[in-house]
Amino acid sequence: MSGLFPRPRLEVAPGAVHVPGWLGPDEQRRLVTACRGWAAGPVPMRRTRLPRGGVMSVRTVCLGWHWQPYRYTRTAGDVNGARVAEFPDWLAELGRRALVDAYQDPAAGDGWAPDTALINFYDAGARMGMHQDKDERSGAPVVSLTVGDACVFRFGNTENRNRPYTDLELASGDLFVFGGPSRFAYHGVPRILPGTGDPATGLASGRLNLTLRVTGLTDVPVSDRAGRG
Template identity: 80%
Template sequence: MSDPALFGVVGGAGRAPSSPAPGAVHLPGWLDLDQQRRLVVACRDWATGPVPIRHTRLPRGGVMSVRTVCVGWHWQPYRYTRTADDVNGARVADFPEWLAELGRRAVADAYGDPAAAAAYAPDTALVNFYDGQARMGMHQDKGERSGAPVVSLSIGDSCVFRFGNPETRARPYTDIALASGDLFVFGGPSRFAYHGVPRVHPGTGDPATGLTAGRLNITLRETGL
């Protein structure tokens, strides 16, 4: 998994790239099957620790339906730390350089801007696992001190990804079908847009990815810390 040359653009099986809002880009089929398998292996390794995958508890006592494991920095609502004081106190797994290079390739392909891609320096990844019942409410990714783009990768079951606006959780928003291998990048005017996952479609993923059920979502971010 250490060779960044493994990653690149792959055709989207007839689904066209789109830009649902300024600064937001959807590239279907960006990861091929082998690349997805390699990411699944990496995610399984991270899920075992040093900080294991878990359901995050929210400040008001609720528990998120997705399970999350972090790389580079540990996220808990709504801050980043190096150690997972809300789980087991351990330091999270290091953020690998091959993953940063993957993020730079994603930004380059989404925006066609080599300078922006070269400047992109993600230092954390949030890996969310959705079973068939999991959902993600509309929220902003605003715990970071950087306005650099968020890079989102999907593997496994397809989902409805609801992408809105920076002002409100309500309309206007666009529902986008994200399938296994898809890339979604949002930055610029859309960096702090509300977004969520109201629905996962169980059984739509390809077991050849190594994920026999559920959906993996890997988001790369610059914390600015």
């Protein structure tokens, strides 16, 4: 991630936009510090167990609502029964600014009120299979932020996990937004690129990914089987 060559904003698909280097160094450090606090509790970061017994290779902590396959709840019954940490206003403001910049529209963030964040930590061997983010009762855009090691991010179609899809590199500070026709596209992380992050962020190794979402919930859990995020 030398930054020798500029990486332009890219519309990967209608409604899906990659903005390289969107987060500055101070914002990245702030996110790392905040994530360390959230990872400690009240519901600690954990590897999620799937219904068929498998365990995800990423470690996850949630804000606002707790995600477990395949629903949201206010308390983490699969971890320690505690209520998850609140979703902070400053993170919502960051997300609204992300939408404005990604879509290059001053009104893009109007009315967008995220109420949950899934924070995934990828070590060098972690992966995320192709999936849709559809446990929410809202079609509002998802804002995704990367800090730390870069990854290969695979963004596909809305019909299945197969081609056509696009592989791109998400590096530390990068923003990816997907909404509109691409809101329910399959996507995943086939590999991490170890050693590509900047230790100045406060993250010596690994990748942090924060996805900010609108659940559309009013304290009623969703039980529709769907994807992970």
